[in-house]
Amino acid sequence: MVEAARRTSPLEGRAFRGHGIVLAPAAPASRLSLRAAEEALPALSKALGLSLPRRPKTSAAEGGRAALWLGPDEWLVIDEQGADLPALAAGVSALHSAVDISHRNTAILVSGKRAEEVLAAGCPQDLCEARFPVGAASRTVFGKAEIVLWRTGKTVFRVECWRSFSDYVFSLLEKAARETM
Amino acid sequence: MLLIYCPYCEEERPELEFRHAGEAHIARPENIAGISDEAFERYFFIRSNPKGIAYERWRHIHGCARFFNAARDTVSDRFLATYRTGEPKPRLEGEGQ
Ligand SMILES: [Zn+2]
Numbered sequence: 001m002v003e004a005a006r007r008t009s010p011l012e013g014r015a016f017r018g019h020g021i022v023l024a025p026a027a028p029a030s031r032l033s034l035r036a037a038e039e040a041l042p043a044l045s046k047a048l049g050l051s052l053p054r055r056p057k058t059s060a061a062e063g064g065r066a067a068l069w070l071g072p073d074e075w076l077v078i079d080e081q082g083a084d085l086p087a088l089a090a091g092v093s094a095l096h097s098a099v100d101i102s103h104r105n106t107a108i109l110v111s112g113k114r115a116e117e118v119l120a121a122g123c124p125q126d127l128c129e130a131r132f133p134v135g136a137a138s139r140t141v142f143g144k145a146e147i148v149l150w151r152t153g154k155t156v157f158r159v160e161c162w163r164s165f166s167d168y169v170f171s172l173l174e175k176a177a178r179e180t181m
Numbered sequence: 182m183l184l185i186y187c188p189y190c191e192e193e194r195p196e197l198e199f200r201h202a203g204e205a206h207i208a209r210p211e212n213i214a215g216i217s218d219e220a221f222e223r224y225f226f227i228r229s230n231p232k233g234i235a236y237e238r239w240r241h242i243h244g245c246a247r248f249f250n251a252a253r254d255t256v257s258d259r260f261l262a263t264y265r266t267g268e269p270k271p272r273l274e275g276e277g278q
Contacts, residue, residue, distance in 0.1 A: 056190040056245065072189050124182060124195035138190075141197055141243045176265035 010106055010166045014119075020114035021177045023170065026107035026158060031097045032077040032085040034067075040094035048077060059137040059150060068137035068150055076148055076160065080145045106155075106166045110173060111156040118156060120178030123149065143172045183258075185239070188265045192197045202238035204228050205250040206270060232256060236270055239263070 011025035034052075036044055046054045050062040053077055059068045064080040079085055089098035101152075110119060116127045122143040126132065137150040147166055148160040161169045184193040208225055210216050229235070235255050240248045252261045252273055262271045 056192070071247060074246065124197050139244055139246070146243050 007103065008162050011108070011170055014170050016174045016177055018177050021110070021112040021118050022178060023173050024076045024109045024111075025170075027080065028082065028086050028102075029107070030079045030102045031100070031105050031160075032075075032089065033101045034075040034077055034089065034096065035073055035098075036075075036094070036096035037073055040092065040096045043092045043094045044089065044096060047092050048085070049088075057132075057136050059135050061135075061152075066150070068084065068148060070137075070139050070148065078160075084132050098136050105160050106161060106163050108159045108161070108166070108170055108173065110159055111153070114153050114177075115155050115157055118173060118176045119149070119159075121179070122172050123147075125149075127151075129154070142169055145169050183260075185251070185260055186263050187244060187247070188249050188263050189240045189245045190241065194241065194244055198241060198243040200240045200242045202240050202248060205236040205238045233274060234261065 009025055009028065014023075014025055016023040028105055034044065036052075041052050041054075048065070048067065050060045050067055052064060052067050053060045053069045056069060059066055061067075065083065066078050068076040068078070070076055077085055083181055086100045089096065119127055119142070125138065125140050127149075132138075132151055134151050134153060137148065139146065139148050141147065142149075142159065142161070145161055145165040147169065150158045150160070152158055159169060159173070183196040185196055185199050186193050187199075201208060207224070210220065213221070213224075216224070232255055233257050235250050235253050238248055238254055240246070248266050249263055250266060250268070250270075251263045252271060253259065263275050264271060
């Protein structure tokens with residue numbers, strides 16, 4: 001008998017806890033890269049059970065599922081319960097593209113009162129609450145890696161990055177967390 | 182760090198999120214297989230490379246991923262205006278003229 005492939009987190013066992021900062025891998029989630037024009041948004045919103053945000057740098061979250069605005073016709077949908085998102089989108093006949101990227105991305109949760117400061121070590125955006133409030137989401141860079149940054153709380157950020165970049169991103173976050181202590 | 186206003190994100194963002202994408206407002210010939218070698222050369226290779234205001238394509242590659250156009254002064258490196266793809270060149274006065 002062939003043993004079924006078992007997928008493990010690329011950040012298995014990684015964690016950091018310092019003064020005012022906690023770094024932790026996020027639990028596995030399902031993810032969708034969604035591209036659609038304005039006409040398809042009402043039907044897609046209904047199918048996904050949340051209102052796809054139309055404004056730059058915003059997100060909409062509803063019971064463990066969230067849609068992050070990435071571009072004028074692009075969203076990252078994350079479901080923390082692991083729902084079958086492509087199946088939900090498949091029921092929509094309006095023209096759209098929905099690609100399952102659940103295993104392309106992984107995420108790191110950055111929390112604590114120094115979260116902004118630690119992220120600023122590699123992210124050039126202004127992350128103060130006035131410019132990047134709770135609920136703000138954006139594709140950007142962290143060091144040399146592209147990430148999607150989402151502020152889920154006053155001192156809590158979710159850093160989505162490609163699985164193969166996660167060791168680099170986690171290590172750089174950890175280095176920043178130690179150096180700014 | 183240089184900040185560039187993205188007309189799709191509607192705010193200034195750090196230059197690290199952007200990539201330059203060549204001269205703007207160059208229309209691809211409709212009958213590209215039928216044009217002369219000289220016409221193809223002009224379309225494909227010849228660029229204006231002005232000292233002063235240059236109209237350029239930029240891409241917010243690590244942001245909204247959109248291409249847009251920018252008017253930039255090649256002497257001061259200052260961005261004078263950015264505008265969405267498809268919009269006409271803005272009329273600019275003063276600097277770089
Ligand atoms: Zn943008």
